[in-house]
Amino acid sequence: MYKPETIKQLLERNPLNDSVTVMGWVRTFRSNRFIALNDGSTLTTLQCVVDFETLEDGLLSQIHTGTALKLTGLFVESQGKGQSVEIQVNNLEILGTADPDHFPIQPKKHSLEFLREKAHLRIRTNTFAAIMRVRSALAFAVHQYFNSNGFFYMNTPIITGSDAEGAGEMFKLSNTDFFGKETHLTVSGQLEAETYAMGLGKVYTFGPTFRAENSNTSRHLAEFWMIEPEMAFYDLEDTMELAEDFIKNTIGYVLEHCKEDLSFLEQRLTDEDKTKPENERSPMLLLEKLKFVVDKPFIRLSYTEAFEILKYSKENQKKKFKYPISEWGSDLQSEHERYLVEKHFNAPVVLFDYPAKIKAFYMRLNEDQQTVRAMDVLFPGIGEIVGGSQREERLDVLELKINQMGIDAQELWWYLELRKFGTAVHSGFGLGFERLVMFATGMGNIRDVIPYPRTPQNAEF
Numbered sequence: 001m002y003k004p005e006t007i008k009q010l011l012e013r014n015p016l017n018d019s020v021t022v023m024g025w026v027r028t029f030r031s032n033r034f035i036a037l038n039d040g041s042t043l044t045t046l047q048c049v050v051d052f053e054t055l056e057d058g059l060l061s062q063i064h065t066g067t068a069l070k071l072t073g074l075f076v077e078s079q080g081k082g083q084s085v086e087i088q089v090n091n092l093e094i095l096g097t098a099d100p101d102h103f104p105i106q107p108k109k110h111s112l113e114f115l116r117e118k119a120h121l122r123i124r125t126n127t128f129a130a131i132m133r134v135r136s137a138l139a140f141a142v143h144q145y146f147n148s149n150g151f152f153y154m155n156t157p158i159i160t161g162s163d164a165e166g167a168g169e170m171f172k173l174s175n176t177d178f179f180g181k182e183t184h185l186t187v188s189g190q191l192e193a194e195t196y197a198m199g200l201g202k203v204y205t206f207g208p209t210f211r212a213e214n215s216n217t218s219r220h221l222a223e224f225w226m227i228e229p230e231m232a233f234y235d236l237e238d239t240m241e242l243a244e245d246f247i248k249n250t251i252g253y254v255l256e257h258c259k260e261d262l263s264f265l266e267q268r269l270t271d272e273d274k275t276k277p278e279n280e281r282s283p284m285l286l287l288e289k290l291k292f293v294v295d296k297p298f299i300r301l302s303y304t305e306a307f308e309i310l311k312y313s314k315e316n317q318k319k320k321f322k323y324p325i326s327e328w329g330s331d332l333q334s335e336h337e338r339y340l341v342e343k344h345f346n347a348p349v350v351l352f353d354y355p356a357k358i359k360a361f362y363m364r365l366n367e368d369q370q371t372v373r374a375m376d377v378l379f380p381g382i383g384e385i386v387g388g389s390q391r392e393e394r395l396d397v398l399e400l401k402i403n404q405m406g407i408d409a410q411e412l413w414w415y416l417e418l419r420k421f422g423t424a425v426h427s428g429f430g431l432g433f434e435r436l437v438m439f440a441t442g443m444g445n446i447r448d449v450i451p452y453p454r455t456p457q458n459a460e461f
């Protein structure tokens, strides 16, 4: 195996009574003797015991929380409680010091808000290291899922020439001379992914998307990573099936492969809950919640059915909603989605067949001429995690829609050509990766599940 070895690899190999070398950062140093060393490979810290009487002068005083070290010593069964193995250090090298008067990540509880301002160092905490390991595992699970289900990974442009996607406010690029036209940062790779689905069959993108979201919410970023599968010959039912299976598989993957980190995050959440009023606490523990999603079928119902439930709900009758439900056809607000998911069904909900007026131009019109083959997957604590649809494959209907919505058809010439040459039923969805990471880790703010969040008035780092 290639060296240097990580602490995770070392613990798995368990080379009892061998001499080993490790490198990492000091988490704590106590009694001038016990170093808890972490290298990021695992939540577990390795206890490294130094003999301060034989240690070179001046070394001891440099060992603080945050110091980077290289240690060599005997890997042995531990005499002490709290760990099964330890290293009896016989050689210690200081790689980099960390002045305790200035290093902000000290072994005490730091607020998530404080750590956001130290985003370059927050990865040295157990919480952020656990979150980012889970994030990495989830990304791997995404690729694995699609790869083993016959999908091809494709990359759609980040700079786009069309502003007709209608998925949200776009960031404009200033150098129009360069491209000879106005360009934007993409809000979605869907339209381009559709073109590839109509040649490769099943494709997916997994890349950065940008929205000039002006609202400062705990679920929106200006830059986020979106997973967008797009499939030829899939209708809406097939796509709802895929979305559910995909979520169950990726969550199932981290349940299996990130046990240690998830247990830690569960404990963190439980501790955090204790500081909250009873009615704001999570009714389920994190692992229980993840297993629940993996095991239970999602509830499927049409917008119209959801509308009826909401309209006749106690909340609505007693005027408890900020946006009362009265007219069929209005968009559901997050308070309504939360009511359905968290109160009424207490399960993930897939809503479909939305009013055409509140959805994008490319969604397939139903026979009733009022609704489109759209679907949203709504999650407890998260709200919308997936938005998708069956795409309008009929040229005449699509052109009519584009005209009605006042969209410039000329810009979409290539998109319309798909409907002229070998058009077919096809569908897809978009899933915000950070919302999936939020759900898996139980974190309540999207700023804490991406290394460097981009939000209004915040592009530090």
Ligand code: ATP
Pocket (backbone or CB within 6 Å): 167, 168, 211, 213, 219, 220, 221, 222, 223, 224, 226, 383, 384, 385, 386, 387, 388, 430, 431, 432, 433, 434, 435
């Ligand atoms: P929302 O209603 O939450 O703003 P949306 O309807 O704008 O979502 P879509 O355009 O359907 O969302 O995008 C697909 C998915 O991308 C959403 O289901 C969500 O998971 C994610 N998403 C959308 N906007 C953001 C954002 N600003 N930050 C992070 N994820 C997002």
Ligand code: MN
Pocket (backbone or CB within 6 Å): 168
């Ligand atoms: Mn939005």
